Amino acid sequence: MAPDQFEERRKLADLSFLIQGITFTVYSDGRGTERLFPFDLIPRILPHSEWEKIERGLSQRVVALNLFLQDVYGKQQILKDRKIPRWLVCSCPNFRREVIGVEVARGIYTHISGIDLVRDSKSGDFFVLEDNVRTPSGISYVLENRLVMTRTLPDAFQACEVLPVHHYPAELSRVLRSLSPRGPGDAEIVLLTPGIHNSAYFEHSFLAQQMGVELVEGRDLIVDGGVVYTKTIRGLKRVDVIYRRVDDEFLDPLTFRPDSILGVPGLMGAYRAGNVALANAVGNGVADDKAIYAYVPEFIRYYLGEDPILKTVETYLCANPTDLGYVLDHLPQLVVKAVGESGGYGMLMGPAADRAKILEFAERLRANPRNYIAQPVVGLSRVPSYDSATGTVAGRHVDLRPYCLYDGEKVTIVPGGLTRVALQPNSLVVNSSQGGGSKDTWVLRGED
Amino acid sequence: MLSRIAESLFWLARYIERAEDTARILDVNYHMLLEQSQQSYRLRWEPLIVMAGEEKLFHKLYEEVNAETVFEFLAFNEENPSSIVQCISKARENARTIRDRISREMWEDINGLYYAVTRFHPREEIAAGPHRFCDKIKFGAHRFHGVTDATMPHDEGWEFLRVGWSLERAEMTARLVDVQYHNLLDALPSVDAPDNHQWMAVLRSVGAYEAYHREYHSAIEPEKVAEMLILHHRHPRSIRFSASEVQSGLRAVSATLPGEYANEAERLTGKVVERLRYDRVNDIFMQGLHTYLDDLLRMFGAIGEDIARNYFYYAVVA
Numbered sequence: 001m002a003p004d005q006f007e008e009r010r011k012l013a014d015l016s017f018l019i020q021g022i023t024f025t026v027y028s029d030g031r032g033t034e035r036l037f038p039f040d041l042i043p044r045i046l047p048h049s050e051w052e053k054i055e056r057g058l059s060q061r062v063v064a065l066n067l068f069l070q071d072v073y074g075k076q077q078i079l080k081d082r083k084i085p086r087w088l089v090c091s092c093p094n095f096r097r098e099v100i101g102v103e104v105a106r107g108i109y110t111h112i113s114g115i116d117l118v119r120d121s122k123s124g125d126f127f128v129l130e131d132n133v134r135t136p137s138g139i140s141y142v143l144e145n146r147l148v149m150t151r152t153l154p155d156a157f158q159a160c161e162v163l164p165v166h167h168y169p170a171e172l173s174r175v176l177r178s179l180s181p182r183g184p185g186d187a188e189i190v191l192l193t194p195g196i197h198n199s200a201y202f203e204h205s206f207l208a209q210q211m212g213v214e215l216v217e218g219r220d221l222i223v224d225g226g227v228v229y230t231k232t233i234r235g236l237k238r239v240d241v242i243y244r245r246v247d248d249e250f251l252d253p254l255t256f257r258p259d260s261i262l263g264v265p266g267l268m269g270a271y272r273a274g275n276v277a278l279a280n281a282v283g284n285g286v287a288d289d290k291a292i293y294a295y296v297p298e299f300i301r302y303y304l305g306e307d308p309i310l311k312t313v314e315t316y317l318c319a320n321p322t323d324l325g326y327v328l329d330h331l332p333q334l335v336v337k338a339v340g341e342s343g344g345y346g347m348l349m350g351p352a353a354d355r356a357k358i359l360e361f362a363e364r365l366r367a368n369p370r371n372y373i374a375q376p377v378v379g380l381s382r383v384p385s386y387d388s389a390t391g392t393v394a395g396r397h398v399d400l401r402p403y404c405l406y407d408g409e410k411v412t413i414v415p416g417g418l419t420r421v422a423l424q425p426n427s428l429v430v431n432s433s434q435g436g437g438s439k440d441t442w443v444l445r446g447e448d
Numbered sequence: 449m450l451s452r453i454a455e456s457l458f459w460l461a462r463y464i465e466r467a468e469d470t471a472r473i474l475d476v477n478y479h480m481l482l483e484q485s486q487q488s489y490r491l492r493w494e495p496l497i498v499m500a501g502e503e504k505l506f507h508k509l510y511e512e513v514n515a516e517t518v519f520e521f522l523a524f525n526e527e528n529p530s531s532i533v534q535c536i537s538k539a540r541e542n543a544r545t546i547r548d549r550i551s552r553e554m555w556e557d558i559n560g561l562y563y564a565v566t567r568f569h570p571r572e573e574i575a576a577g578p579h580r581f582c583d584k585i586k587f588g589a590h591r592f593h594g595v596t597d598a599t600m601p602h603d604e605g606w607e608f609l610r611v612g613w614s615l616e617r618a619e620m621t622a623r624l625v626d627v628q629y630h631n632l633l634d635a636l637p638s639v640d641a642p643d644n645h646q647w648m649a650v651l652r653s654v655g656a657y658e659a660y661h662r663e664y665h666s667a668i669e670p671e672k673v674a675e676m677l678i679l680h681h682r683h684p685r686s687i688r689f690s691a692s693e694v695q696s697g698l699r700a701v702s703a704t705l706p707g708e709y710a711n712e713a714e715r716l717t718g719k720v721v722e723r724l725r726y727d728r729v730n731d732i733f734m735q736g737l738h739t740y741l742d743d744l745l746r747m748f749g750a751i752g753e754d755i756a757r758n759y760f761y762y763a764v765v766a
Contacts, residue, residue: 018563019556196545209548220450222762231451233604233701233759 003391010041010386013152022144022202037141038437040385041152044398044419045160051415051443054117054126054402057310059411060300062113062404065133065287067303068296069109073100073283083302084295088319091370092292093340094134094285096248098255102272102282105179106408109281112136112172113404114417117310121379127311129378129399131288131296133280135245138418139168139403140203143210145440161445163415168403169210171414172243175407176211179277180240188237189213190230192221192244194262204245218246223266228276241277242267248282290339290373291317313378318369327374328365331358334374336365349428351377380428385421385439397422399430400441416441453549454608455760456542461612463539464558467532468589469620470522473499475582476653478515480645492646493518495627500530516574523581524570532585536565551599554592561588607697611755614693619748621654621687625677626741629670644668651676654685674737675729687744688724694751695721701759713754720747 001009017036046054071078072089079086089095114136116129146165150157173189180187193204195217208215214230222229222236229236244251250260255268270276286292294315297308316323316334327334331350338346348361365372382395402417419439420430430436473496481492493513497506500522509527510517525531540562547555564584573581593613600606628650647668651657656676663680664672680686695717702710709715732740 019560020552196541201544205544205548209552214450215546215548216450217452220452231762233449233451233454 006041006386007388007391009152010388013039013041013148016148016151017144020144022141038423039145039148040396040421040423040437040439041149042384042386042393043149043156043440043442044383044400044421046416046441046443048444048446050126053309055413057126057128057308058113058115058402058404058413060304060306060309061115061128061131061296062110062406062411064296064299064303065113065131066108066110066406068299069133069281069284069287070107071303072286073102073109078299078302081302083298084292088291088317089286091319092286092289093371094248094283094289096283096286098268099272099281099283103274104281105181105274105277108179108279108406108408109133109284110287110404110406111175111179111279111281113406114138114401115404117400117402118378119381119398119400121381124381125311126400127313127378128293128296129313130290130293132401133284133288135247135280136401136403137200137203137245138401139414140206141438142403142414142416142418142441143168144206145438149440160442162442163445165414165416168405168414169207171405171412172207173211173213175405176213176241176243176277176279178407179279181274181277182240187240188230189241189243190216190221190239192216192218192242192246194246194250198245200245207243213243218260218262218264221264221267223264223270226266226270226273226275228264228267228270239276241279243279248285251278251282285340290315290337291319291370294373313375316374318365318372318374323374324365324369327372328362331362331374333376335377336361336372336374338371339373340371349377352428377428380422383419383421383439385423387423387425394425396425397428397430398439415443449604451760451762453546453605455756456546457549457605457608458612458755458760460539460542460546460558461609462616463535463542464589464592465613465616466530466620467535467539467585469617469624470500470530470532470535471578471582471585471589472653472655473624474519474522474578475586476649478519478578480649481515496522499623499627500528501623502528502530519574519578520570523573523578524568532581533565536562536585536588549605551595553595553599557592557595561592564588604701607700608759611694611697611701614690614697615748615752617685618687618690618694619745621677621685621690622741622744622748624650624653625674626738626745629674629737647673656683656685659683671729671733674732678732678741679724679727679729681725688721691717691720691724698755711754711758713751713758716747716751716754720744720751 014036017039022037068078078084079089110133114132116132117126118129119126142165176189177184177187189211191204191208191213193201193215195201198204205215216230220230221239222231224236228239228242230239246262249256250262252263252265252267253260254265268282271278271282293312294317297312300306300308316327318324318327327336332353334350336348336350348357350358380397380399383398384393385396387394398419398421400417400419402413405412419441420436421439422428422430423437477492477496493515496518497503497513505528506521509525510521521528521531523532526534528534540558543550543555543558568581596606596609628646644667647670648657651660651668651673654677660668660673660676663676666672676683676686678687681688683689695714698714698717702714704710704714709718
């Protein structure tokens with residue numbers, strides 16, 4: 001394809017995203033402006049054999065994380081067996097005492113997980129960078145990217161055999177339906193969104209529409225006699241399953257933050273009584289805490305008796321005095337992360353930081369060591385990407401977030417996932433809020 | 449259907465309709481004035497502001513009433529809650545909160561219109577005159593109606609849209625006739641010397657000019673214009689037609705049989721529709737046009753309120 005033809009198709013793709021309103025909201029300018037998520041027309045290719053290994057590794061990890069959550073909010077056997085320090089678990093900012101002993105539907109906590117992977121540029125191996133088992137977002141971009149790609153570059157799809165991704169909403173719907181306390185046949189499912197001003201609002205409405213379920217806000221729901229209802233033009237209608245995209249703290253002002261207007265008073269009562277299922281479960285934040293991350297390989301061995309298939313990055317727990325000492329001595333070579341944060345907030349990239357920034361973080365680490373972990377910098381792999389400024393193709397750093405659905409028996413993963421790309425040369429930051437973009441991810445069918 | 453969604457559909461339709469009606473009135477008024485004397489200027493623009501119900505705000509913002517300030521105010525002004533750009537932007541906000549419930553085509557259409565409208569530069573448009581801008585809005589609204597009819601299931605959600613834009617249209621036409629008629633009566637020595645241009649403009653602004661000629665085969669007469677805009681049973685912008693549409697929509701939602709009513713909104717709508725069916729234009733003028741229209745507007749207001757009470761708001765059950 002000639003360069004000008006490529007440029008033309010790229011513009012067509014951008015326009016298509018804008019008109020469809022596939023945008024996200026950035027808060028840094030104080031107005032909450034809608035922005036396009038920059039899209040790179042060159043796909044990222046994963047051979048089938050490589051994908052198979054990732055798939056097995058992710059399935060193993062999701063099952064182990066789920067068993068950990070069952071355990072930690074149930075018998076707490078792993079704490080009694082001293083495989084992970086009790087204080088470390090209990091001090092997680094997202095550990096929720098309120099749900100200890102609650103029996104969740106079918107024992108599933110991690111219905112939907114988004115697990116971030118990076119490929120080490122030296123060894124070529126995939127590493128797990130972090131787990132997201134609370135309300136991971138981004139799947140809508142995977143589906144829309146694919147749609148725009150098939151429209152913009154249909155010829156390329158005919159040449160390569162690419163595994164499809166569009167069954168995700170149907171799979172998600174099946175998983176949610178299976179949780180209904182009244183049985184899957186009668187399941188009334190809703191998707192609870194914080195509302196139009198949330199950065200992922202597009203995704204919420206997209207998924208609701210794709211699954212054919214009602215998109216609701218907290219004010220659309222009411223709890224009466226321990227049962228959740230929607231307010232309709234014909235009166236109240238019972239709800240069985242809530243796919244909630246509202247954080248734990250905001251779900252129910254009677255249990256968590258009393259100032260929350262996004263939640264539903266009494267929701268946790270209905271949840272405890274088993275009258276409504278929530279996906280994902282409440283309290284999952286303890287499993288994707290960045291300090292707990294260091295113990296996930298141990299979970300896999302402890303619960304499954306298997307060796308971890310995917311590698312994890314070496315992690316220093318600042319709560320550990322020896323680790324803290326090491327981290328403070330080596331800050332310029334390390335990445336420091338706040339344990340309960342996500343989306344690239346509260347991070348220090350040692351090699352890129354100036355002296356003042358490093359001193360500032362050293363101070364923060366000493367003040368609240370439990371809140372931080374440190375890792376060596378992983379050299380992110382690069383893949384060919386289009387640079388619209390120069391009109392050339394060059395290598396750019398990428399990560400990968402596959403989306404895993406768990407129904408208690410089997411983990412289903414749509415082939416590929418969201419490839420985020422740092423569009424600036426040499427940048428390692430792929431977050432959309434900081435100038436990152438995305439690409440379609442192509443897992444090829446069959447033999448390489 | 450969720451109450452919140454029904455409410456958003458209702459308002460989405462109302463805002464689109466308000467934007468279209470305002471654009472029509474602006475466009476026609478402007479072009480008619482090209483053929484008018486300078487003295488009548490203020491006189492011709494003032495009614496538009498009265499119609500929008502924003503006289504106070506206008507006079508706070510502008511010193512002079514002229515084509516530029518009125519156009520700026522009604523089309524672009526961010527402080528005017530009923531300016532065209534504000535209406536389109538609110539229509540889009542409503543659509544955005546329910547984009548999972550409307551068709552993809554509807555969302556892309558209203559979103560595209562929003563981007564097109566916000567891309568206009570007020571200063572340039574004011575210099576160029578309102579036609580290009582108003583045309584864009586008018587056709588944008590028409591396209592949205594078409595896309596809606598062709599892509600959305602004609603279910604109860606669609607009925608709330610129908611009720612929304614019909615109710616808004618009925619109100620806008622009532623206001624248009626009321627304001628223009630009285631303005632003309634005040635300004636002219638007698639009704640015997642009607643200002644044809646002005647009445648032509650009124651007809652054109654609701655797209656009824658050609659229909660008028662087909663219907664009456666006569667010169668433009670104020671009573672006939674009023675008859676056409678208030679009582680005509682087929683013209684889609686007449687008050688009677690719009691009120692019937694509101695009635696059909698409300699009945700479809702509640703599944704009420706003809707002759708019965710399920711709530712106050714339906715009772716009032718039925719009353720208005722019957723009145724418009726049996727009243728003759730002479731009856732209206734005997735009562736006084738203004739009194740008549742004012743009464744209708746009050747009823748439309750009450751219908752809107754009762755729709756909200758019935759379908760949108762939930763009384764908190766203690």
